Amino acid sequence: MKRRIDWEVLARLPRTALQTLRYLLRKLWVRVVLMGAMSLVALAGTQVVEPFVPEQMAKSLPGSAADRLLNIIANAMLAVTTFSLTVMVSVYRSSASQWTPRVHQLIMRDKVTQNTLAAFVGAYVYALVAIVMRETGIYVDDRAWVLFWLTVLVLVFVVWSLIRWVLHLQTLGSLVDTTRQVEGITRAQFEERLSTPCLGACPWDGTLPEDAQQLRADQTGYVQHIYPDALQDLAEKHDVALYLTRNVGSFVFLNEPLLWVRGDVEDMDELAEAVQQLVVLGDVRTYDQDPRFGLLVMSEIGSKALSPGVNDPGTAIDVLNRSARILSLYKDESTGDDPLHRNLHARPLDARDLIMDAFSGIARDGADDLIVQQRLQRCLSALMDHPDSELSAVSRDFARDCLNRALEAMDWPADRDALRDTADKRVLD
Numbered sequence: 001m002k003r004r005i006d007w008e009v010l011a012r013l014p015r016t017a018l019q020t021l022r023y024l025l026r027k028l029w030v031r032v033v034l035m036g037a038m039s040l041v042a043l044a045g046t047q048v049v050e051p052f053v054p055e056q057m058a059k060s061l062p063g064s065a066a067d068r069l070l071n072i073i074a075n076a077m078l079a080v081t082t083f084s085l086t087v088m089v090s091v092y093r094s095s096a097s098q099w100t101p102r103v104h105q106l107i108m109r110d111k112v113t114q115n116t117l118a119a120f121v122g123a124y125v126y127a128l129v130a131i132v133m134r135e136t137g138i139y140v141d142d143r144a145w146v147l148f149w150l151t152v153l154v155l156v157f158v159v160w161s162l163i164r165w166v167l168h169l170q171t172l173g174s175l176v177d178t179t180r181q182v183e184g185i186t187r188a189q190f191e192e193r194l195s196t197p198c199l200g201a202c203p204w205d206g207t208l209p210e211d212a213q214q215l216r217a218d219q220t221g222y223v224q225h226i227y228p229d230a231l232q233d234l235a236e237k238h239d240v241a242l243y244l245t246r247n248v249g250s251f252v253f254l255n256e257p258l259l260w261v262r263g264d265v266e267d268m269d270e271l272a273e274a275v276q277q278l279v280v281l282g283d284v285r286t287y288d289q290d291p292r293f294g295l296l297v298m299s300e301i302g303s304k305a306l307s308p309g310v311n312d313p314g315t316a317i318d319v320l321n322r323s324a325r326i327l328s329l330y331k332d333e334s335t336g337d338d339p340l341h342r343n344l345h346a347r348p349l350d351a352r353d354l355i356m357d358a359f360s361g362i363a364r365d366g367a368d369d370l371i372v373q374q375r376l377q378r379c380l381s382a383l384m385d386h387p388d389s390e391l392s393a394v395s396r397d398f399a400r401d402c403l404n405r406a407l408e409a410m411d412w413p414a415d416r417d418a419l420r421d422t423a424d425k426r427v428l429d
Helices: 007-012 014-025 028-052 063-098 101-108 111-135 145-169 175-195 228-238 268-278 291-305 313-327 351-365 370-384 389-409 413-422
Strands: 201-203 213-216 221-226 241-244 257-262 279-282 341-346
Touching: 014 028, 028 111, 028 145, 063 101, 063 111, 063 145, 101 175, 101 291, 111 145, 175 291, 175 313, 213 268, 228 241, 228 268, 228 341, 257 268, 268 279, 291 313, 291 351, 313 351, 313 370, 351 370, 351 389, 370 389, 370 413, 389 413
Parallel strands: 201 341, 241 341
Antiparallel strands: 213 257, 221 279, 241 257
16 A cells, blocks of 8 residues: 655645655655656756857767767666666565575665666666757757766766776675674664654553553554654644654554544544555565664574584674674663653563564574573673663563573583583573
8 A cells, every 4th residue: 555645735735855865865766866867957958058169169060970979878777777777676576585684675775786777777868868869959060078988987987987886896785794784774774763762752661541542453463664754743733742652673563553532532533544654564574763673683593604504603603793783882762861742652672572583583493502592692791781671671581581591491411511611600690
């Protein structure tokens, strides 16, 4: 189900408009359309600049010189674009099968790949339109000086994009590059979430007012995105308080409570329709506003590496290190500054959920692997020293559970003794 964009809301709320723009710019087709439009604007600009070129200089380059370059671009770009798309699809499929299908959408958002394809398509559009303009007489032979040098610049841009693309292919889809990308976006979303605790809403412990009314979901899917500024504006408009029962990443069934409304509402249907546009549901979970999803994807990569067919505990150890590095940034959202949106209430991130997302899969699938369990205990021991008491306590309890599970899974007594020696004393007490 597609959501229509409320342009009035976007115009009134710059931050919401910026969020929507960032979301659109991550799509390949948007970059391709923008690059194609830029090529048309550049060609139109040549018509403006050409009359100012001295006649002697303009006649120094015949139109046939530009024709040869345009034909080169038109013939080459179609083949290069097709090749690049083939490589891109192959990388997407191999990454999804080797690591986890959830990493597919992250690689699809790769900026270098999207910019390169957009550059190739834009150059192709530029060449085709320029050839048409030449054939229709818009560019005459003695007035093609600007067109020639603009075409040279386009060729330089294409060559630079091609070199950048070839260098990027050396690591695109590799394990190191994939885990680095997942860690990067997870860290960015985690820092963004903690910089505006609870999405700027008031921290909510889950206790509902007695007079609150349900507002139910109109479809089944994951909560992909929430626009808190627009929700606050909507709540002020209707003079109500909104309680978000679902965080980004939660799965909601049809007619389940999506949020609760406290206050007198004259037209609940109008409010519900507006809310459905601002709490976006979809069929897949995304990385936007959802640091837990990134932690889960990294855990899946580590678990896949521990499967008998792969048998790569080093990758699992690398994932543990990256996850612990992200979780070290954690802080309790309920103790943050004054909320930005006083009519909006949301649940803070739960430390136990974060720990489970990051470590439970590897703890389960690598229960009988000594080096993996030793690294897991070291990571959890480091998180026990975290200044946040909740994260510290959760890490200690989880480390104790992981230790007990591993001791039962390991057959060799020496391995069990080595793991006990690695475990923190706070876990053994």
